[in-house]
Amino acid sequence: MKKLTLFAFLLVLLSLVVTGCRQSTPSQDTGAFKVGMVFDVGGKGDKSFNDSAYRGLLRIADDFEIEHTEFEPGQDADRETGLRKLAQAGFDVIIGVGFLFSDSMRSVAVDYPDARFACVDFDARPNEQLPDNLAGLIFREEEGSFLVGVIAGLKSATGRLGFIGGMDVPLIHRFEAGYIAGARYANPAVSVTVGYAGSTPQAFADPAKGKELALLQYGRGVDVIYHASGNTGIGVIEAARETGNLAIGVDSNQNYMAPGYVLTSMVKRVDNAVYAVILSALENRFEGGVQELGLAEDGVGYAVDDYNSELMTEAMIETVETVRAKIIAGEIDVPRD
Amino acid sequence: MSSPRIPGMATRVREIAGAGKIADVVAPLVAVLAAFLVGGLVVAAIGENPLTFYLTLFRGAFANADSIGLVLFNATPLIFAGLAVAFAFRAGLFNIGGEGQLYIGSFVCTWVALQMPGAPRVLLIPVLILASAAGGGLWAAIPGYLKARFGVHEVINTIMMNFIAVGLTSYLVVAVFKEAGQMTPQTATIPIAGELPRLAYFFQSLGVPLPAANPLNASFLIALAAVWLAWFILRRTTLGYEIRAVGHNASAAEYAGINVRRTLILAMLLSGAFAGLVATNEVMGFRHRFLDNFSSGIGFMGIAVALLGRNSPLGVLFAALLFGVLNTGALEVDLFTNVPRELILVVQAVTIILVVVGNEIVQRRRGRGATLAHRSEAAPIDQDGSAEVS
Numbered sequence: 001m002k003k004l005t006l007f008a009f010l011l012v013l014l015s016l017v018v019t020g021c022r023q024s025t026p027s028q029d030t031g032a033f034k035v036g037m038v039f040d041v042g043g044k045g046d047k048s049f050n051d052s053a054y055r056g057l058l059r060i061a062d063d064f065e066i067e068h069t070e071f072e073p074g075q076d077a078d079r080e081t082g083l084r085k086l087a088q089a090g091f092d093v094i095i096g097v098g099f100l101f102s103d104s105m106r107s108v109a110v111d112y113p114d115a116r117f118a119c120v121d122f123d124a125r126p127n128e129q130l131p132d133n134l135a136g137l138i139f140r141e142e143e144g145s146f147l148v149g150v151i152a153g154l155k156s157a158t159g160r161l162g163f164i165g166g167m168d169v170p171l172i173h174r175f176e177a178g179y180i181a182g183a184r185y186a187n188p189a190v191s192v193t194v195g196y197a198g199s200t201p202q203a204f205a206d207p208a209k210g211k212e213l214a215l216l217q218y219g220r221g222v223d224v225i226y227h228a229s230g231n232t233g234i235g236v237i238e239a240a241r242e243t244g245n246l247a248i249g250v251d252s253n254q255n256y257m258a259p260g261y262v263l264t265s266m267v268k269r270v271d272n273a274v275y276a277v278i279l280s281a282l283e284n285r286f287e288g289g290v291q292e293l294g295l296a297e298d299g300v301g302y303a304v305d306d307y308n309s310e311l312m313t314e315a316m317i318e319t320v321e322t323v324r325a326k327i328i329a330g331e332i333d334v335p336r337d
Numbered sequence: 338m339s340s341p342r343i344p345g346m347a348t349r350v351r352e353i354a355g356a357g358k359i360a361d362v363v364a365p366l367v368a369v370l371a372a373f374l375v376g377g378l379v380v381a382a383i384g385e386n387p388l389t390f391y392l393t394l395f396r397g398a399f400a401n402a403d404s405i406g407l408v409l410f411n412a413t414p415l416i417f418a419g420l421a422v423a424f425a426f427r428a429g430l431f432n433i434g435g436e437g438q439l440y441i442g443s444f445v446c447t448w449v450a451l452q453m454p455g456a457p458r459v460l461l462i463p464v465l466i467l468a469s470a471a472g473g474g475l476w477a478a479i480p481g482y483l484k485a486r487f488g489v490h491e492v493i494n495t496i497m498m499n500f501i502a503v504g505l506t507s508y509l510v511v512a513v514f515k516e517a518g519q520m521t522p523q524t525a526t527i528p529i530a531g532e533l534p535r536l537a538y539f540f541q542s543l544g545v546p547l548p549a550a551n552p553l554n555a556s557f558l559i560a561l562a563a564v565w566l567a568w569f570i571l572r573r574t575t576l577g578y579e580i581r582a583v584g585h586n587a588s589a590a591e592y593a594g595i596n597v598r599r600t601l602i603l604a605m606l607l608s609g610a611f612a613g614l615v616a617t618n619e620v621m622g623f624r625h626r627f628l629d630n631f632s633s634g635i636g637f638m639g640i641a642v643a644l645l646g647r648n649s650p651l652g653v654l655f656a657a658l659l660f661g662v663l664n665t666g667a668l669e670v671d672l673f674t675n676v677p678r679e680l681i682l683v684v685q686a687v688t689i690i691l692v693v694v695g696n697e698i699v700q701r702r703r704g705r706g707a708t709l710a711h712r713s714e715a716a717p718i719d720q721d722g723s724a725e726v727s
Contacts, residue, residue, distance in 0.1 A: 036672075071671045072678060076631045077552065077623065078668050081407060084550060085672055099520045111550055123520045168511065171520045199511040200503075200522065200630045 040098025144300030149182020368695025397669020412661030418639025434495025436636025442613020445472030473613020481605025
């Protein structure tokens with residue numbers, strides 16, 4: 001036993017010597033501009049919502065001298081604790097990715113008036129006054145969803161469309177409502193089958209469930225499914241590829257994930273919003289309060305690239321662009337729920 | 338497996354057991370140190386500095402009053418969950434339904450609080466504590482009854498009851514009790530009279546600089562009381578004696594005139610009540626409402642806590658504190674080093690395994706006499722037994 005302990009101790013000592021010179025902790029007081037990002041359920045690597053936010057952070061870190069750190073809370077109470085620790089460590093901008101941070105953001109922002117906070121998909125209360133150092137970013141997903149609804153309505157051969165949501169909450173209902181309205185706008189005869197992966201945050205991180213729901217809908221003659229389900233949607237796209245049908249991606253551009261089987265993606269420019277909010281803080285013109293980002297602000301849109309150019313005809317794009325202009329001009333009223 | 342009575346054995350065993358107390362403290366400590374060594378190797382293996390890793394970990398847990406407050410806060414629900422598992426274990430029951438029980442306890446607590454908007458603090462707080470315990474307890478009593486009445490194994494039923502509890506509370510929160518117009522799946526807040534005070538002001542008055550934002554609250558004191566209560570019930574009451582007797586040998590207990598069915602059900606009821614008390618921290622002390630899916634596995638961590646604490650209430654307390662240190666430190670490591678979050682989980686798990694294994698090795702190496710002492714200590718009908726029944 002003693003020998004074993006000694007041996008282990010020596011090993012660790014050795015490893016300390018080997019790695020000791022390497023400095024891995026970002027030093028705490030370099031005076032650099034520091035940005036902390038805290039992720040939502042599903043987390044970094046969801047190829048969707050969180051990754052979009054992360055891309056925005058990486059982009060601005062490329063363009064300016066910024067130190068950044070990011071983490072994903074392991075337990076519920078860590079959300080608030082994590083935000084607090086970042087604020088205590090002197091981070092200039094702290095970004096919570098996802099509506100589950102709304103409550104924690106409200107209380108932490110008040111306690112640390114020198115730090116600037118931004119919450120993506122903020123769960124605003126009616127007529128809420130936010131502190132000056134808290135920006136609640138809200139996207140008008142229904143507008144982008146309307147556009148991909150139009151595309152789906154034009155594209156569908158069977159006239160049957162599907163929608164798969166992650167968590168059954170008002171936020172996702174916005175995607176659903178816009179999508180259905182858009183599809184009906186393009187083709188009043190379409191029917192839309194709606195499914196949700198669940199009623200808990202876990203519903204955004206369950207690709208198996210997503211695939212199961214999608215296979216069910218494709219089996220019933222649906223040929224285009226729009227998913228608004230984060231990581232769960234990976235399963236929906238997988239199902240589209242397997243059955244030879246079409247899926248519509250969400251949040252990030254997911255066209256590349258199964259070329260030829262992803263019709264388009266409703267891109268929610270979380271990356272742009274994150275970039276913009278950090279930039280505003282860098283340039284000392286950060287403003288608190290709820291900010292809504294729709295088609296007009298380039299907060300949402302649809303994606304056309306090499307991966308789906310064969311699926312989208314010129315005529316389709318033309319129609320969608322007309323619709324887009326009409327929404328921006330206020331000529332089309334997009335429902336929110 | 339009552340050991341044969343050999344004349345003079347009782348005294349000898351007691352002597353060794355006394356000596357064993359030191360080993361009981363030293364063994365886990367040695368094991369924890371060994372675990373840190375191995376954890377360091379894991380960190381070094383991915384090219385990060387183990388020294389930085391541990392310095393950050395311990396800075397996160399012990400740097401100042403705030404960190405220590407967080408350790409105690411994080412340990413609080415684990416104390417309850419650990420007690421739940423340890424208590425049932427003493428009756429020979431493996432209650433892995435702590436997760437479900439704490440959800441139901443928390444939901445019942447919230448629901449009762451929302452029904453009593455005008456109640457004064459002196460009434461509401463005791464009522465809510467009882468509601469939490471009752472919710473968890475009754476939920477656990479169902480598999481307890483099924484075990485006692487039909488002999489259905491409690492493991493399968495407590496697992497199933499977990500699914501039911503999580504699904505049921507999710508449904509109720511999202512479909513019935515969700516705050517209007519909000520996306521977050523949570524209920525409205527409970528009345529202020531039902532909130533447990535945070536301990537920051539108390540500590541500040543003692544000169545300890547615990548920031549007001551620190552979430553440590555009076556639930557921690559309830560957890561300490563629960564540790565004492567679990568010990569008291571097990572060691573100082575007839576019911577506790579019966580529970581240990583049934584856990585030791587149900588047939589013998591029955592032969593001795595103990596109502597085994599009643600004891601099993603009561604053991605599960607009390608076990609679930611401890612789990613339900615997690616609500617005092619989550620609902621009454623911290624969030625002041627029920628948030629769907631808040632637990633993320635506290636009930637399951639309770640199993641590890643109980644085993645690490647050798648199923649003794651005091652052991653559970655220390656095991657929960659160790660977990661509190663690891664969880665609190667892990668957040669710091671996650672935030673301020675390049676060690677990926679997954680690796681922190683690995684180090685945590687390795688630590689726990691080594692502590693449990695190391696503990697066992699040290700116990701066994703104490704030889705035959707010591708083994709007997711260990712057994713007699715765990716056995717409910719031991720040489721001291723008669724003195725304990727009052």
